[in-house]
Amino acid sequence: MRRIYLDHAATTPTRPEVVKAMLPFFSDAFGNPSSIYFYGQEAKGAVEEVRTRVAELIGARSEEIIFTSGGTEADNYALKGAAYANERKGNHIITTSIEHNAVLEVCKFLEGRGFKITRLPVDEHGLVDPDDVKRAITDKTIIISVMHANNEVGTIEPVEEIGKIAREAGVCFHSDAVQTVGHIPVSVDELKVDLLAISAHKFYGPKGVGALYVRKGTNLVPLMHGGGQEKRRRAGTENIPAIVGLGKAVELAGQEMGKEAERQAYLRDKLIKGLLEKIDHARLNGHPTRRLPNNVNVIVDFVEGESLLLSLDSEGICASTGSACSSASPEPSHVLLALGLPAEQAHGSLRFTLGRENTDSDVERVLEVLPGIVARLRAMSPLLKTQK
Ligand code: PLP
Numbered sequence: 001m002r003r004i005y006l007d008h009a010a011t012t013p014t015r016p017e018v019v020k021a022m023l024p025f026f027s028d029a030f031g032n033p034s035s036i037y038f039y040g041q042e043a044k045g046a047v048e049e050v051r052t053r054v055a056e057l058i059g060a061r062s063e064e065i066i067f068t069s070g071g072t073e074a075d076n077y078a079l080k081g082a083a084y085a086n087e088r089k090g091n092h093i094i095t096t097s098i099e100h101n102a103v104l105e106v107c108k109f110l111e112g113r114g115f116k117i118t119r120l121p122v123d124e125h126g127l128v129d130p131d132d133v134k135r136a137i138t139d140k141t142i143i144i145s146v147m148h149a150n151n152e153v154g155t156i157e158p159v160e161e162i163g164k165i166a167r168e169a170g171v172c173f174h175s176d177a178v179q180t181v182g183h184i185p186v187s188v189d190e191l192k193v194d195l196l197a198i199s200a201h202k203f204y205g206p207k208g209v210g211a212l213y214v215r216k217g218t219n220l221v222p223l224m225h226g227g228g229q230e231k232r233r234r235a236g237t238e239n240i241p242a243i244v245g246l247g248k249a250v251e252l253a254g255q256e257m258g259k260e261a262e263r264q265a266y267l268r269d270k271l272i273k274g275l276l277e278k279i280d281h282a283r284l285n286g287h288p289t290r291r292l293p294n295n296v297n298v299i300v301d302f303v304e305g306e307s308l309l310l311s312l313d314s315e316g317i318c319a320s321t322g323s324a325c326s327s328a329s330p331e332p333s334h335v336l337l338a339l340g341l342p343a344e345q346a347h348g349s350l351r352f353t354l355g356r357e358n359t360d361s362d363v364e365r366v367l368e369v370l371p372g373i374v375a376r377l378r379a380m381s382p383l384l385k386t387q388k
Contacts, residue, residue: 154295
């Protein structure tokens, strides 16, 4: 069966060029970058080259990049690191109700240890209002954390405006850019962020590696203590093959991002238009225009998202419902609830996220099979019968 993968917000296939770049760093260039002899310096050179590449992609300086084990660690380090570094100044953190759990759960953890958390609401499209951020700031506010784009509904947040507000108030500003770096242009200076989280496996790099951008002068208490790696900011022998893979993914994204975003946005719009035309009682979630080029998220009334997923899977189509990272959970998505959807509608959401290998024929295949699946499931649905 031809399989069509449409869940690139969950993860992407590691590109062959990336794997090829990584391979020599397992057994040939295997050195520990902390060693002063040839092998160590060879590995160190590779790491520093990637640091420069990552910095260039986001308009930062190489010394402002710290390698991590992925987006989750970058978010944890940013929030816990900044919270404990600033606890004498205050204990108030502002975030939003639609963040990834890598931010929300850290906030919950900090809340249990005396920090006060304000979780801002969003409008029906998932947009945070910068004025809400401004109003929420107090003299105890030490961190503002707003994601660059939402992983479920694809809404791109007004991070630049919020960054301006944070800077004027002198508050450290973190943004989770896991869904944007490598896909759309990200400039730390334009966004006015002090901390920014990156994950390689969302843009065709390997899993388990990412980076945290830390603006010069931003104080963080380290998450990992041990050796003096990463200028004492993140202890532990570096995962050289993974870092090299991140570097190759960054290089390729830098070359292809613009063209690819345009191509995927065309497929996205074709899929959205087709779904809304062919399926009644279906609506788009997220912002109609301020959205990621690869994100399609729709509500299909009177059916369960899980049933849609299973039926699509039996046709070889991989998609997701709710948050990809927690799609095994039966709870409705916290993001869709924050958009104001009732729980039963949030259960009927379907997310397709396009990628490099998807073509027109993949979109056509979804449009060919999904209306029949919905009709079959609705025929069995008690939800629809009560509506009639
Ligand atoms: N933040 C966002 C917005 C995400 O979408 C994800 C992954 O789904 C993460 C953080 C976690 O990143 P990682 O899987 O690299 O830990």
